Amino acid sequence: MLDGAVKIPKLSPMEARIHREIIGKVKSITLSRTSTGKYFASILCEDAKGAPEKPDVIDADKITGCDLGLTHFLIRSDGRKQANPRYLIRASQNLRRKQKALSRKVKSSKNRTKARLIVARCHEKVGNSRADFQHKLSRALIDENQAVIVETLKTSNMLKNQRLARHINDAGWQGFVTKLEYKAIDAGKHLVKLDQWYASSKKCHRCGHKEIAMPLGKRFWQCPACQMEHDRDINAALNIKQQGCI
Ligand SMILES: [Zn+2]
Structure with missing residues (x-):
C-alpha cells in the first residue's frame, strides 16, 4: 500500500x-x-481486535423496533418516521427519456456508446443516492441503540404483488438490512431479524387483539377490544419491538 x-x-x-x-x-x-x-x-x-462483545443486559430505551414501509421508509417504535426517498421512481421520467434516446441510436455507433453511458450514469446516481441514504440511516440506528429489531419476511411476501414490487425494489429494504447487520457486528450491538411470519400490522400492541384483515390502505384503526387508536405503522413497529425482545 x-x-x-x-x-x-x-x-x-x-x-x-x-x-x-x-x-x-x-x-x-x-x-x-x-x-x-x-x-x-x-x-x-x-486487525487483531475482532468484533466487540454484545451487551447481555440492554436498557429498554435502547431497543428500537423498525417497520419498513413504502409511504415511510422506516418507522421506529418510538414513533419517528423517515420519509421514503424513492430515488428510482423520481428519476424514472428522466431515465425513460434517456433510454428512448439510446434506442434511437444506430447500433455499434459512437453516438450509441455515448447514449449508453448517459443512461448508465443516471442509474449510477440513483444507486449512489440510495446507498448514501441507507448508510446514514443504518449508522444512526446502530449508534443510538443497543438492539435493533427488523422484520425481514415481509419483503418476499410483498414482492409477490407486482404493483408493489417496483416500489419495494426502489426502497431496497434488503440492502438496508445488510448494512444494519454488519454495522451491528462492528459496533457490538444486537440486530434481531424476525423472519417468521408474524402479523405485526394486524395485532394491537397493547392488548394483543388480532384483526382478521388489515387492508394496506388503512393507515389508522381503533382496537375493538381495548379502544386504543393506532397509527398502523407505529403499532407494527411496537409489535416488532415486543416480538424481538421475547
Ligand atoms: Zn387493543
Whole structure:
C-alpha cells in the first residue's frame, strides 16, 4: 500500500483516492469497474481486535423496533418516521427519456456508446443516492441503540404483488438490512431479524387483539377490544419491538 496509490502484484502502482485509513494486515484487494468506467479497489484487512462483545443486559430505551414501509421508509417504535426517498421512481421520467434516446441510436455507433453511458450514469446516481441514504440511516440506528429489531419476511411476501414490487425494489429494504447487520457486528450491538411470519400490522400492541384483515390502505384503526387508536405503522413497529425482545 502506497501513499495515494494502490499497488497490485504484477501491475504498476495506480493512483487512487484512499477513502479511509487502512488498519491491520491487507488480506485481499478486489478490483472492480462500474458501467460508467470508474474503477474501485476494495481492500479487505484483518486487525487483531475482532468484533466487540454484545451487551447481555440492554436498557429498554435502547431497543428500537423498525417497520419498513413504502409511504415511510422506516418507522421506529418510538414513533419517528423517515420519509421514503424513492430515488428510482423520481428519476424514472428522466431515465425513460434517456433510454428512448439510446434506442434511437444506430447500433455499434459512437453516438450509441455515448447514449449508453448517459443512461448508465443516471442509474449510477440513483444507486449512489440510495446507498448514501441507507448508510446514514443504518449508522444512526446502530449508534443510538443497543438492539435493533427488523422484520425481514415481509419483503418476499410483498414482492409477490407486482404493483408493489417496483416500489419495494426502489426502497431496497434488503440492502438496508445488510448494512444494519454488519454495522451491528462492528459496533457490538444486537440486530434481531424476525423472519417468521408474524402479523405485526394486524395485532394491537397493547392488548394483543388480532384483526382478521388489515387492508394496506388503512393507515389508522381503533382496537375493538381495548379502544386504543393506532397509527398502523407505529403499532407494527411496537409489535416488532415486543416480538424481538421475547
Ligand atoms: Zn387493543
